[in-house]
Amino acid sequence: AQSVTQLDSQVPVFEEAPVELRCNYSSSVSVYLFWYVQYPNQGLQLLLKYLSGSTLVKGINGFEAEFNKSQTSFHLRKPSVHISDTAEYFCAVRKAAGNKLTFGGGTRVLVKP
Amino acid sequence: DTEVTQTPKHLVMGMTNKKSLKCEQHMGHRAMYWYKQKAKKPPELMFVYSYEKLSINESVPSRFSPECPNSSLLNLHLHALQPEDSALYLCASSQDQYTGELFFGEGSRLTVL
Numbered sequence: 001a002q003s004v005t006q007l008d009s010q011v012p013v014f015e016e017a018p019v020e021l022r023c024n025y026s027s028s029v030s031v032y033l034f035w036y037v038q039y040p041n042q043g044l045q046l047l048l049k050y051l052s053g054s055t056l057v058k059g060i061n062g063f064e065a066e067f068n069k070s071q072t073s074f075h076l077r078k079p080s081v082h083i084s085d086t087a088e089y090f091c092a093v094r095k096a097a098g099n100k101l102t103f104g105g106g107t108r109v110l111v112k113p
Numbered sequence: 114d115t116e117v118t119q120t121p122k123h124l125v126m127g128m129t130n131k132k133s134l135k136c137e138q139h140m141g142h143r144a145m146y147w148y149k150q151k152a153k154k155p156p157e158l159m160f161v162y163s164y165e166k167l168s169i170n171e172s173v174p175s176r177f178s179p180e181c182p183n184s185s186l187l188n189l190h191l192h193a194l195q196p197e198d199s200a201l202y203l204c205a206s207s208q209d210q211y212t213g214e215l216f217f218g219e220g221s222r223l224t225v226l
Binding site: 034036041042043044045046049090097098099100101103104105106108 | 117119144153154155156158161163168169203205210211214215216217218219220222
């Protein structure tokens with residue numbers, strides 16, 4: 001079975017500073033990778049996904065992530081955060097031929113003015 | 114239309130009540146999901162429906178009973194719940210259970226007294 005580890009449970013960051021959220025996965029087969037964001041009292045919204053092709057994936061709201069197969073990582077980055085980026089971020093993985101999406105534990109980003 | 118709509122947004126019920134959560138999507142997706150999310154935790158998969166048939170039941174107690182009347186609707190019937198069942202219940206859909214990302218609704222916040 002696949003698993004996902006988000007190495008940071010909380011990341012405080014100042015407005016307009018860059019942020020990186022770390023995600024590592026384990027799987028013996030090819031995987032699809034996703035980052036979702038959850039704002040307070042809301043559902044999950046897809047930020048970006050990696051299915052195949054270019055390892056640098058660009059998503060919504062200025063976020064991007066890089067798939068690194070050798071390090072089994074899929075870290076999320078944003079060069080300059082806004083107050084509105086304060087939210088919970090979940091990395092998720094699914095086997096390429098599988099039907100279960102497994103979430104990491106989440107990283108809470110708190111953007112300070 | 115890229116929305117998954119869940120009703121009600123909030124539900125309070127006693128342990129002897131019977132209630133239902135409803136989910137609707139009009140994206141032509143053939144897979145629908147129920148997830149349970151406790152506070153400050155990632156979503157946990159409960160059920161997967163594929164082409165209106167139950168595909169995955171993650172050993173969920175029988176007090177939770179899913180139903181998929183048609184390809185656009187997904188219900189979760191609740192009966193004799195326990196206080197520890199209080200959580201955010203998220204519905205999601207995808208193109209099919211092996212393809213594409215999951216689109217989530219805003220969730221139904223359930224409180225069991």
